[in-house]
Amino acid sequence: MPFNPSRKLDPFLVEPLKNLPNVPQPSSLAVRNLRRGRSVGLPSGQSVARFLKLKRLTRAEIATGPDGAVAAKHGFDIESPLWYYILKEAQIQGQGQRLGQVGSRILAEVFVGLLEEDSSSFLAINPDWKPILPAKTSGTFTIVDLLKFVGDINPIGDATS
Template identity: 45%
Template sequence: MTWSLPSGQAIAKQLGAPVLSSADLSELRSYSLGLERSTPLWYYVLKEAEVEEDGLRMGPVGGRIVAEVLIGLLQNDPTSYVAVAPDWRPTLPSAAGTGEFRMVDLLTVAGVDPASRGQ
């Protein structure tokens, strides 16, 4: 039995994410293996971050993979808040005064939001 991993392009299509063009992956043409059309997932995720996010963040495919792994870990950990207290919600007040706690509120409390860092 032979196993093969799906290409980055196949995963992007399955997720409904924008698919990198062959031009985005033109450096792979020199290998004459069609890698610019069917790119190994690990390379695709790195290139996607470079093309879509200037290498500063993960792109849609890489970000989704990481997020789903973390969510899966939380869901399968019998001691996580997801399992122990699934209805738990943060209680700190939101900076926007909306009554909803957002990611920026967590960053503000931690002192790492853009305003705290002078950005």
């Protein structure tokens, strides 16, 4: 079995991030992220999922696990801060191995936006470009199709250390 040094994705912080040194109060990264999200007016995770027409986590799903009672106590099972929602979604939809629907979509949109705005990227130079390589589903072309085309389904290899 390949060695994977990363933790599963979930809404829990590792110990050093619970009390950050040399920062003004609050020193918890979780509290700081929650306050920052509220101060800049980020929508709730459920609102983003609704807007994107993606499957929302249920109240029961959000209320699961050791964090569930605290989440429900603060109404996160109804409207979750985006930061918490993305981590909880990864834990539930991605079994801690990958982002869920909302987190994946946000990440993908950021990368596409960066490519579109980079004046030297292929998308900026040729904005009407469409891939013509073979795809599993005609008219689409996914990263899986690209990896199959180049013959490298596991581009990062099997880490063993």
